[in-house]
Amino acid sequence: MSSAPDSSRGTGPETGIIIGVGHSERQDDGVGPYVAQALNRRGLPAVGHEGDGTGLLDLWESRPACIVVDAMADAAAPGTLRVFTDFDDPVFARAAFVHSTHRLGLPEAIALGRTLGRLPARLVVIGVTGSAFDFGSRLSPPVAAAAEQLITRLATEDAFSDDVLAGLAPV
Amino acid sequence: MSNDTRVIQVEALARVEGEGRFKVRLDGDKVVSSEFSIFEPPRYFEGLLRGRSFRDAPDVTSRICGICPIAYIMGASKAMEDALGWQIPQPIADLRRLIYCGEWIQSHVLHTHLLHAPDFVGLPDSIELAKSNRGLVENGLAAKKTGNRIMEVIGGRSVHPVNTRVGGFYKAPSADEVRALVPELERGEALSAAALDAFSGFDFHDLEIDYLFVAMRHETDYPITEGRIVSSDGLDIDVHAFPDHFEERQVPHSNALQGVTVDGRPYLVGPLARFNLNADRLPPDILALAERAGLVPGCRNPFKSLLARQVEVIYAFREAARLARAYTPPEPSFVDEPLRAGTGHGITEAPRGICYHRYEVAEDGAITAATIVPPTSQNQRQIELDLVSTVERFHDLDDDALQWRCEQAIRNYDPCISCATHFLKLDVERA
Numbered sequence: 001m002s003s004a005p006d007s008s009r010g011t012g013p014e015t016g017i018i019i020g021v022g023h024s025e026r027q028d029d030g031v032g033p034y035v036a037q038a039l040n041r042r043g044l045p046a047v048g049h050e051g052d053g054t055g056l057l058d059l060w061e062s063r064p065a066c067i068v069v070d071a072m073a074d075a076a077a078p079g080t081l082r083v084f085t086d087f088d089d090p091v092f093a094r095a096a097f098v099h100s101t102h103r104l105g106l107p108e109a110i111a112l113g114r115t116l117g118r119l120p121a122r123l124v125v126i127g128v129t130g131s132a133f134d135f136g137s138r139l140s141p142p143v144a145a146a147a148e149q150l151i152t153r154l155a156t157e158d159a160f161s162d163d164v165l166a167g168l169a170p171v
Numbered sequence: 172m173s174n175d176t177r178v179i180q181v182e183a184l185a186r187v188e189g190e191g192r193f194k195v196r197l198d199g200d201k202v203v204s205s206e207f208s209i210f211e212p213p214r215y216f217e218g219l220l221r222g223r224s225f226r227d228a229p230d231v232t233s234r235i236c237g238i239c240p241i242a243y244i245m246g247a248s249k250a251m252e253d254a255l256g257w258q259i260p261q262p263i264a265d266l267r268r269l270i271y272c273g274e275w276i277q278s279h280v281l282h283t284h285l286l287h288a289p290d291f292v293g294l295p296d297s298i299e300l301a302k303s304n305r306g307l308v309e310n311g312l313a314a315k316k317t318g319n320r321i322m323e324v325i326g327g328r329s330v331h332p333v334n335t336r337v338g339g340f341y342k343a344p345s346a347d348e349v350r351a352l353v354p355e356l357e358r359g360e361a362l363s364a365a366a367l368d369a370f371s372g373f374d375f376h377d378l379e380i381d382y383l384f385v386a387m388r389h390e391t392d393y394p395i396t397e398g399r400i401v402s403s404d405g406l407d408i409d410v411h412a413f414p415d416h417f418e419e420r421q422v423p424h425s426n427a428l429q430g431v432t433v434d435g436r437p438y439l440v441g442p443l444a445r446f447n448l449n450a451d452r453l454p455p456d457i458l459a460l461a462e463r464a465g466l467v468p469g470c471r472n473p474f475k476s477l478l479a480r481q482v483e484v485i486y487a488f489r490e491a492a493r494l495a496r497a498y499t500p501p502e503p504s505f506v507d508e509p510l511r512a513g514t515g516h517g518i519t520e521a522p523r524g525i526c527y528h529r530y531e532v533a534e535d536g537a538i539t540a541a542t543i544v545p546p547t548s549q550n551q552r553q554i555e556l557d558l559v560s561t562v563e564r565f566h567d568l569d570d571d572a573l574q575w576r577c578e579q580a581i582r583n584y585d586p587c588i589s590c591a592t593h594f595l596k597l598d599v600e601r602a
Contacts, residue, residue: 055319058316108296108298112297112301115302116301116305116308116312
């Protein structure tokens with residue numbers, strides 16, 4: 001196991017943070033909080049978040065690095081993982097991280113954060129394609145499998161490293 | 172459809188809470204029809220409460236809305252306490268008012284700065300606004316963060332707080348935690364006054380509408396959690412008489428019931444109604460700030476609801492700081508007395524206007540009937556009439572500009588469609 005970079009451990013503002021965005025009672029939308037909870041149990045600086053963009057800005061702005069895990073409602077096969085670091089990439093725009101017609105969601109928070117200079121130096125979004133977004137706390141089987149893969153991969157001491165992220169899925 | 176017919180419509184309104192559409196048919200300069208439709212599915216909260224314990228009502232109904240959960244928690248709690256005959260000591264009532272200030276701040280600021288302000292400067296959203304007026308957006312984010320902080324300290328978290336219950340709070344926050352908020356609240360008031368000054372320079376389109384305003388009114392305070400129900404035509408009633416004066420009606424084009432007076436008149440609730448019916452309850456210096464910004468009591472320009480909302484943000488910061496300075500933890504932190512069968516009514520001023528709850532409770536505390544009348548349901552018919560006024564007043568605009576003006580008119584209400592279905596899409600049709 002490689003040594004941990006300073007940005008991946010601890011809970012203070014000097015460390016990186018993993019944010020699992022979603023609603024735990026809406027099936028696959030809960031994959032983000034599910035992953036965050038599992039990583040938190042393993043001692044990583046991970047939190048679940050319901051996805052209000054202004055709250056995301058507050059959570060990540062003082063951090064050197066941030067990984068956001070969020071469900072996607074795109075056309076890919078359920079359980080598909082995508083890693084985004086280029087937020088101008090049209091694939092990101094099409095990934096359907098839809099949050100609300102009212103509150104700011106993840107894409108809006110990133111755009112606002114870029115304009116205001118309130119993004120972490122390193123921001124990675126990991127999208128998980130979902131298939132079921134009805135009431136309920138269970139993840140669909142393909143999304144549950146993807147979540148376990150993600151947890152295993154990120155539950156290393158260098159969760160924020162390029163190697164770990166590159167092993168997940170193509171950008 | 173004649174050659175003079177125009178249809179202005181939006182299928183899915185943006186920068187509002189929930190899913191709705193709007194369609195106006197216009198023949199020359201006259202509106203033929205106006206429909207504000209809420210197509211978000213009905214959510215049946217009143218039905219699913221039946222048979223559950225009275226203790227569940229605040230937490231279940233808070234799930235009606237992620238923006239204004241406190242309004243539901245407090246309305247449900249007050250109605251249950253009314254049914255059970257529980258008296259709430261002033262220190263608990265004060266702590267409720269403090270957390271409610273947090274909700275007013277975070278809800279109002281999200282709307283004024285990030286959702287409604289872009290309309291007044293011709294920009295599509297807050298991201299473009301941040302490019303041209305970074306300071307205003309930073310101002311709003313800072314104020315919202317403080318509103319959230321109040322809710323976290325008292326409610327345990329900023330969305331769907333978990334520390335509230337019928338009778339009070341599971342655990343009172345410490346005096347140190349609450350008093351530590353004061354410097355941030357004082358900064359928030361100063362920031363919000365600066366934002367009001369910035370908003371005062373906006374172009375508030377020239378439109379006056381003859382509203383029936385309805386709001387709560389308290390003997391001494393600007394109304395949030397306590398007071399009677401008053402209107403601009405002289406109504407002055409206790410909450411128990413709400414069903415005798417107001418009712419909800421079903422319309423074919425909407426999944427949300429429309430609130431009207433029992434004699435069928437539409438009415439307006441929310442910041443403009445509260446301000447007009449309670450301006451004398453604001454501290455004189457805050458009223459002076461409002462008047463300097465162009466908001467004077469009796470205002471009937473719906474676009475100036477932005478100013479009313481921001482004035483209330485200033486007031487909420489002032490009031491929160493006052494309550495935080497005076498805070499000592501209530502002991503005990505909740506009332507829990509014997510049960511009895513009964514019927515209870517509760518009303519509070521949610522950010523978007525009065526929110527009414529009525530429950531019937533059996534001897535064992537089980538809920539046997541529930542009625543919830545949220546502010547957007549009450550405003551829904553008036554929103555349709557505002558669209559008529561807006562289209563007739565500004566019919567010379569081209570279709571795109573008129574559509575935007577209509578969307579802005581709807582956003583005057585900061586409508587919460589999710590609440591109304593416990594309800595947006597815009598169509599303008601020109602004949």
